[in-house]
Amino acid sequence: MSDKNIANVKLTADDLPTGQTDWDAVDALNDGDVEQAALADADAPPTSVEALAHFQPAVDVKAIRGKLSLTQAQFSTFNRKHYTAVPNLITIQPYSKP
Numbered sequence: 001m002s003d004k005n006i007a008n009v010k011l012t013a014d015d016l017p018t019g020q021t022d023w024d025a026v027d028a029l030n031d032g033d034v035e036q037a038a039l040a041d042a043d044a045p046p047t048s049v050e051a052l053a054h055f056q057p058a059v060d061v062k063a064i065r066g067k068l069s070l071t072q073a074q075f076s077t078f079n080r081k082h083y084t085a086v087p088n089l090i091t092i093q094p095y096s097k098p
Contacts, residue, residue: 029037039046065075 038044061075065072068075068078070078
């Protein structure tokens with residue numbers, strides 16, 4: 001990428017966007033109001049007990065790599081017969097800080 005495609009921006013606290021959230025109104029909500037609003041959100045319906053029973057725990061990639069004494073690059077190419085759920089390097093990097 002050439003430098004002509006890169007924009008350098010320096011912000012101060014005064015330059016940050018303020019947003020439109022009315023924090024006084026948010027602070028005034030009680031638990032019942034929050035629950036009612038959450039239940040009314042069609043984009044995020046509550047999870048049923050039956051659905052929760054099928055949830056799987058998250059894989060701790062960093063712990064697995066540590067036990068195997070592998071770097072991120074080594075782990076991403078690790079022989080899949082040893083561990084069938086090995087993701088590629090791009091997938092594990094955000095979850096596995098060195």
